[in-house]
Amino acid sequence: xxxxxxxxxxxxxxxxxxxxxxxxxALALVWSLGYCYLxxxxxxxxxxxxxxxxxxxxxWIFYGIMLPWVACSLFTIWFGLYGMSDDDLGAEKDEEGHxxxx
Amino acid sequence: MGIxxxxxxxxxxxAFALYLxxxxxxxxxxxxYMTRGSFVKEYFLGNRGLGPWxxxxxxxxTAISGGSFMGFPSFVYSKxxxxxxxxxxxxxxxxxxxxxxxxxxxQVARISGSVTVPDVFRDRFQSPALGILASVLILIxxxxxxxxxxxxxxxxxxxxxxxxxxxxxxxGAEVDPEHILVLAFETPEGKTLKxxxxxxxxxxxxxxxxxxxxxxxxxxxxxxxxxxxxITEKKVRFPPQRVAIPxxxxxxxxxxxxxxxxxxxxxxxxxxxxxxxxxxxTDVLEGLVMLVGVVVMAILxxxxxxxxxxxxxxxxxxxxxxxxxxxxDPQLVYGPGPEGVSPPIGHGYLPLGMAFSFFLMWSFGGxxxxxxxxxxxxxxxxxxxxxxxxxxxxxxxxAYVSLLIIFICARAIxxxxxxxxxxxxxxxxxxxxxxxxxxxxxxxxxxxxxxxxAAIMSTVAAFLLMISxxxxxxxxxxxxxxxxxxxxxxxxxxxxxxLVGVVVMLGxxxxxxxxxxxxxFTGSGQTCAFLFPMVCTLYWRRAxxxxxWAGMLGGGLTVMLLYVLGWxxxxxxxxxxxxxAWLSWFPGWGEKREEAFAPLYAGGCDPLIxxxxxxxxxxxxxxxxxxxxxxxxxxxxx
Numbered sequence: 001x002x003x004x005x006x007x008x009x010x011x012x013x014x015x016x017x018x019x020x021x022x023x024x025x026a027l028a029l030v031w032s033l034g035y036c037y038l039x040x041x042x043x044x045x046x047x048x049x050x051x052x053x054x055x056x057x058x059x060w061i062f063y064g065i066m067l068p069w070v071a072c073s074l075f076t077i078w079f080g081l082y083g084m085s086d087d088d089l090g091a092e093k094d095e096e097g098h099x100x101x102x
Numbered sequence: 103m104g105i106x107x108x109x110x111x112x113x114x115x116x117a118f119a120l121y122l123x124x125x126x127x128x129x130x131x132x133x134x135y136m137t138r139g140s141f142v143k144e145y146f147l148g149n150r151g152l153g154p155w156x157x158x159x160x161x162x163x164t165a166i167s168g169g170s171f172m173g174f175p176s177f178v179y180s181k182x183x184x185x186x187x188x189x190x191x192x193x194x195x196x197x198x199x200x201x202x203x204x205x206x207x208x209q210v211a212r213i214s215g216s217v218t219v220p221d222v223f224r225d226r227f228q229s230p231a232l233g234i235l236a237s238v239l240i241l242i243x244x245x246x247x248x249x250x251x252x253x254x255x256x257x258x259x260x261x262x263x264x265x266x267x268x269x270x271x272x273x274g275a276e277v278d279p280e281h282i283l284v285l286a287f288e289t290p291e292g293k294t295l296k297x298x299x300x301x302x303x304x305x306x307x308x309x310x311x312x313x314x315x316x317x318x319x320x321x322x323x324x325x326x327x328x329x330x331x332x333i334t335e336k337k338v339r340f341p342p343q344r345v346a347i348p349x350x351x352x353x354x355x356x357x358x359x360x361x362x363x364x365x366x367x368x369x370x371x372x373x374x375x376x377x378x379x380x381x382x383x384t385d386v387l388e389g390l391v392m393l394v395g396v397v398v399m400a401i402l403x404x405x406x407x408x409x410x411x412x413x414x415x416x417x418x419x420x421x422x423x424x425x426x427x428x429x430x431d432p433q434l435v436y437g438p439g440p441e442g443v444s445p446p447i448g449h450g451y452l453p454l455g456m457a458f459s460f461f462l463m464w465s466f467g468g469x470x471x472x473x474x475x476x477x478x479x480x481x482x483x484x485x486x487x488x489x490x491x492x493x494x495x496x497x498x499x500x501a502y503v504s505l506l507i508i509f510i511c512a513r514a515i516x517x518x519x520x521x522x523x524x525x526x527x528x529x530x531x532x533x534x535x536x537x538x539x540x541x542x543x544x545x546x547x548x549x550x551x552x553x554x555x556a557a558i559m560s561t562v563a564a565f566l567l568m569i570s571x572x573x574x575x576x577x578x579x580x581x582x583x584x585x586x587x588x589x590x591x592x593x594x595x596x597x598x599x600x601l602v603g604v605v606v607m608l609g610x611x612x613x614x615x616x617x618x619x620x621x622x623f624t625g626s627g628q629t630c631a632f633l634f635p636m637v638c639t640l641y642w643r644r645a646x647x648x649x650x651w652a653g654m655l656g657g658g659l660t661v662m663l664l665y666v667l668g669w670x671x672x673x674x675x676x677x678x679x680x681x682x683a684w685l686s687w688f689p690g691w692g693e694k695r696e697e698a699f700a701p702l703y704a705g706g707c708d709p710l711i712x713x714x715x716x717x718x719x720x721x722x723x724x725x726x727x728x729x730x731x732x733x734x735x736x737x738x739x740x
Contacts, residue, residue: 056420
């Protein structure tokens, strides 16, 4: 028999995980936009002679985008492998007479 | 009508054909596979049986559309490194696109037996009208999108085929007041053809008519200019071969029409035949082709950039490319990026408000589009879901960083060749096929070209299925004929999918331009209409039918309104007028826009921001002022 608490547990887990993602999303937004705006935006007539490269990327792209991107990807991998819980999704509602639960 | 092909094009076509055969084989396999369970659920949803690899690749392949492979590259090529900021919210898209709604939408869909996104709204609130509203909104946005995607598919095929120009006779050239050289041609029978145009290399350049050479065998004219004491030569091809269509003044190009026909036939045939499983299996193939294609291309591109010495050091690869961009124009390596084409629009390409808008666009768009939601309704169990999340995280990182690198290198390799304002070989939209042909042997180039084609094809197939599922499931089965037999439903499903495909193809024979704008319009329209209403439907007990109605309609209409106002304003500006006074107070009214399809950017932000705000406020406020149905709350909130 299915666990009667399973649906409630899934709802609680889903809410918690969505909240974690909101926090990661907000951090990424502040980091990327903030860093790039402060360090990478120049007036149109700036000659740009002091451009520093890191692995071929302009430094502001490296710190403002590549680094958080790598960080987010690592977090995503961790979250998918260990951070999220497994839940019972529930049985399929029988519709046309050929029900099949999971 | 005969078709002439060069040897190189023939090889490209062979590689392409091999790829299409693979796709067709998968379609047949999927059709065989489709035997279990109810037809409708199987055809549109794959019986909720997606494992991790299939789920990951199908989500990625659906999200990465013609825009990512045609529009985005042309922007990177013409705007430089700031495009990394434009696209960077893809770093969180695997999380936002899957985790926000994933588990819960799958659970709710199982409780109610929902097959489509409108189903979820309709069942959760016991309101057929809400389901129909959702269907209609999906239909409107997706039809717009499909026409443009079909166009992109046709253009890629056209590049692969590359028909030689028409047989014509050169009749002289002159410079028009806008510094564009206009070359006149006529057919061997003496009928005047549409002239070919090419901008002068600089505004001060002088055209030298006496040095013009006509090359009849290659069907091109070589024209010469003098500027700064130097003489430059430029090739202009004869006008393209065209096909006469009775209801159009000027028929479409033959190469495009053939490309469009091949594209439409393959996509429509396999989507109709195989349904969800065909789309899903080809997504898997296409997802892999795309990833391998861009990664290989990125490696080839890095090796193709010529080294450069700067500050006593020899730079190679990406560093050389970035340094070359800096020397061309420092704005290519800094924000906010170069202005649009003349006249200047004033704030650089990506001012902070727009950078913010695009961060929300991709990260919310991944979650808010029904084509993505329906994928989340179809996974098998949570271990599959978690593993798919990991795969997508890696996938997006590799795909988008590779795309950035390829087209930064493209700008270093072709400094001006594909820029619209200087004009010569082509426009920025063809930079992707051009790079593929530049970097690799024609056989490999054919496979590389299959990547954007795959991207477009999988998006189109998914959308086609969304549209026909809206019509068959939401309108026919649940509204018009609830007692339809499985056999009838099957026939109606095949017929609708095929019919929608044919109608869209007819629309794409003479399509609008502005590829990227239309894709952004339909993406943001759907996100504004569906994201917050869906979040509230799934997570908020207090959400009511009326609240969802208001949020959905308000979000979608706000986006449409801002686009329509933009078109009206642009039309007034073209006519040299300012428009009615009661509209001129509107924020963003009267600003210059790059293209006729561009919307009103109120407050320096994309319409998406205003649509999301409207949708959120309306959903919450109207819900709080009405009462939820206790029965459905008990059913869906255990």
